[in-house]
Amino acid sequence: MDMLERVLSVQANAFLSRYLAAARDYSGLDLLSLFISMRAAIRALVAVSQDTSDSHEPSAKERLLFALEILQRPKEPRLIAIGGLSGSGKSTVARLVAAQVGGGIGAIVLRSDVALKHMFDVPPEDRLPQAAYRPRTSARVYTRMLRDAGCILGCDYPVLVDATFLSRSEREQFPVQAHRSGVDFCGLWLDCDPGLLRARVRNRKGDASDAGLAVLEKQLASNVTPDDWVRIRSAGSAEGTASCVMSVITSLQR
Template sequence: MPETHEGATNPASAIGFLSDPATHGGTPVERVDTHISHIFLTSKEAYKLKKPIKTNFLDFSTLEKREAACRRELEVNRAVAEEIYLDVVPITRRDGGLHLGGSGDIVDWVVRMRRFDRTKEFDRLAERGALDVPLAEALADVVARMHRDAPVTPEYGGAKRVAATIRQITEAISTSPAAARLKNDLDAWASEAMPTLSRRAPQLDSRRRHGYVRRCHGDLHLGNICLVKGRPTPFDAIEFNEEMASTDVIYDIAFVVMDMLERGLREQANAFLSRYLAATRDYSGLSLLPLFLSMRAAVRALVAASRDTPDSHEPDARERLAFALDCLRRRTTPRVIAMGGLSGSGKSTVARLVAPRIDTGLGAVVLRSDVARKHLFGVPPEQKLPDEAYRPETSARVYNRLLRDAGHTLRHGFPVLLDATFLSPEERKNVRLLAKRNCVPFSGIWLECDPDLLRTRVRNREGDVSDAGVRVLDKQLALHVSPDDWIHVSSEISPDETASRVLSALNHSAG
């Protein structure tokens, strides 16, 4: 239980002051309480007051420590959420009353934020079916940049830290109100988690040494991400404990992926992961993902088991422990799927639908040539490239990059779906050789479509990563010869129907 330390002032006076509409010019105030803070929402702003408590993972017990925590919260969150986090403001006492800012004795500190539309938080978007693939991909771009810019923290992380986290989760659930009823489920999970950790310990320690442990967000679930001015914006990063926030970057994204999977958003989870990996090229982290997904699900089980009314939430905790165990036991089967065709044939749309349904769990990692080309030139995926970026020698570099990344993906246990035109016999030969070298099955899918429909689709593209226009398509039509040894599927029907036909063909072609 947290210890309460009131310090220099009665917390009730600060709470009453911030709850009073008069403090905010008469604007109504909504109060939200969390385990460690009180948040006061006005029409345009939000004020976060930290509770004067001390636990085994944070210390807000003194005025000085609460000020430091407020300033640290501002610092770590403004890096990605500058639109939300404004400043740190003292609550002062003068002339017998409390005031926000100004001179006088400081009685406490608050983080002042710009209020955002809570209906645009990603968990709420997910609940009403508004969290689509483009949003998931945009979030992946934001998180990839956040991790790229995050400080490296080799003093944290590694196998010992992961082992300690598993022990903490296990001990906390075993002492929760629902402990007796969850014992068998918890024992089953722990008996799989620790051996999995032992097998991955050398990789965890190697990644710590090579810069993959960074000062991350630390609590990156969908409820801590909001759409602000059309941009996915993570907020409420952990500020109170550097060790908790300093993790392997794959553990940070595992919370997002797990949250999506739990909600049945496999397509979005697959798109988020594939886009993140395309930006970071951290394909070696894939072999850690099952363990990290499992740990994130176990944390959710702990939260459910620790609530005040455990009986009503016990099925929730049990389901989450079952999900955590399934993450560890599920086995993926590496294979290579190449999806080719002319511009406008629907490769990327169909790949997006097919990839999550390959194998179990997350499905196949998608490697898209259009995205790889943009990263090769150091520009955002939606930025157009000049014609020079499409010279044969440049395209060869793009395909080589795809094949290298696909090889890493296969070696770390995941199937891969390569989304590219594959117009030349050399490109098709090399992707087949990739599968042969890695001793995995190969399937080539060629999407066919009427030329007039291809032209219509290319003309109507909006906001797509591909730069190919009608001129490029006409060159393709004049030069290409479709491969006889690939499976041909018509894409003149709807994307869903095309994807179903592709999946049916793949089920009969593996090997």
């Protein structure tokens, strides 16, 4: 509530997505707006009861208005997928974009790297042995994200899936899920020059992705150039790429 109230939408969205990725329990999403509104209303009552006001805190009236406004924000459920090779900026862009999707707390982010770590019961930033990265395991990760996306969409929240989506079969599953859920689908592919991809992967630290240069070279050799998703250049700043992504998402919205 406090982050949304202070217009820290990116932080609020990141916190919620991280919590849901760890708990993998989406049953409370239906009531999230109500809980946020109730919390704001309670804080408004507390502010009224205090003898002195805190200049650093919103007033009782501001909190009450926020409590009412949060209930009126449209959720606008839809399924968005952002794919690309390692180092293309998918996760950074996804984090910036997710908070801007819909009128509520934003889209719930499902990241393949985080889902994989959760399957092995380790924190996202811990590295997994190479043996954990097998085709069968990758298929399980995509199946898991597909199932979770259906649950989230069933609660009328938008979903943003962040994964490499290297195979056509991986890409084809998510439009089908969107159709089943009765929502729009938007598939986006981030393009970047190989040299910049290598530099980004080489300099990456403290991230959920374990992909190193060897993995990237295999991806580059596969020469994936999907023609069924919108391709966006991601060589510039993350903010610039996120702006381009949001323009495409908005233009494809019904």
